[in-house]
Amino acid sequence: MQSEIVEIGEAKCKSENMLDSVEANNFEALPLLSLNHVSLLCRSVWDSVRFYEDVLGFVSIKRPSSFKFNGAWLYNYGIGIHLIENPSIDDFDSIEPRPINPKDNHISFQCTDVGLVMRRLQDMGMKYVTAVVEDQGNRVDQVFFHDPDGYMVELCNCENIPIIPLSSCSFKQRLSSFYKSAPAKCGFVENAMMESLSMEMLNISF
Numbered sequence: 001m002q003s004e005i006v007e008i009g010e011a012k013c014k015s016e017n018m019l020d021s022v023e024a025n026n027f028e029a030l031p032l033l034s035l036n037h038v039s040l041l042c043r044s045v046w047d048s049v050r051f052y053e054d055v056l057g058f059v060s061i062k063r064p065s066s067f068k069f070n071g072a073w074l075y076n077y078g079i080g081i082h083l084i085e086n087p088s089i090d091d092f093d094s095i096e097p098r099p100i101n102p103k104d105n106h107i108s109f110q111c112t113d114v115g116l117v118m119r120r121l122q123d124m125g126m127k128y129v130t131a132v133v134e135d136q137g138n139r140v141d142q143v144f145f146h147d148p149d150g151y152m153v154e155l156c157n158c159e160n161i162p163i164i165p166l167s168s169c170s171f172k173q174r175l176s177s178f179y180k181s182a183p184a185k186c187g188f189v190e191n192a193m194m195e196s197l198s199m200e201m202l203n204i205s206f
Contacts, residue, residue: 037073037080038107040151045072045085047148052081055124056109056153077109089149100129100144106152110159114141117155121145135161 042048049072052058058074058081070085098104111117121128121143128145142156166174 035079037082039082039084040147040149041086041089042083042149043085043087043089044148045070045083048072048083049074051147052083055126097146098150100127100146100152102129102131102142102144102154104152106144106154108154108156108158110157111155112157114143114155114157117143133161138162 040048049060052074053060056076058076061073061075061080063071063073063082072083074081074083118128118130126145128143131142131144133140133142138161140156140158140160142154142158144152144154146152166177169177
């Protein structure tokens with residue numbers, strides 16, 4: 001009797017997972033065009049403007065005069081940086097400098113010469129961390145550093161790794177893109193979820 005109840009529960013769970021997957025796939029993605037800007041809180045708008053202009057080569061542009069707060073808009077490379085000054089930022093964020101961690105949140109820009117980037121950062125006395133990503137004979141060199149408020153910036157030659165839709169990869173390759181190692185044991189629900197995930201990946205189109 002108990003095994004029958006378990007089987008009924010598992011069947012119901014699988015049915016609900018399949019219905020959720022079908023319903024999710026019936027919705028089209030939002031009609032986006034491109035990334036417009038990244039908005040960042042800063043302690044001093046002038047210090048941040050100087051960083052994004054002098055270090056990253058952004059250009060200050062006019063922002064709406066209706067704004068009732070200090071800030072700045074910058075633009076280059078097809079993307080905007082919107083700064084919002086908030087001197088009390090330390091009330092909800094630690095003032096202690098965080099270590100430069102490549103696995104932390106960051107903005108990444110492609111560059112033409114990673115070696116030149118490192119030399120320029122050294123000349124400016126800026127701390128940075130480097131990393132290397134290698135995949136199937138392709139190599140990406142990365143340089144990570146912080147802006148005046150501790151937001152991390154990456155400069156890299158990430159174009160060295162080709163963009164390949166997961167839908168064209170094997171199931172094992174798709175799984176390894178998300179997990180370092182697959183779980184040793186998977187129950188019924190976990191298997192159903194993985195099947196649903198794989199079907200959603202197959203529906204990804206570029």
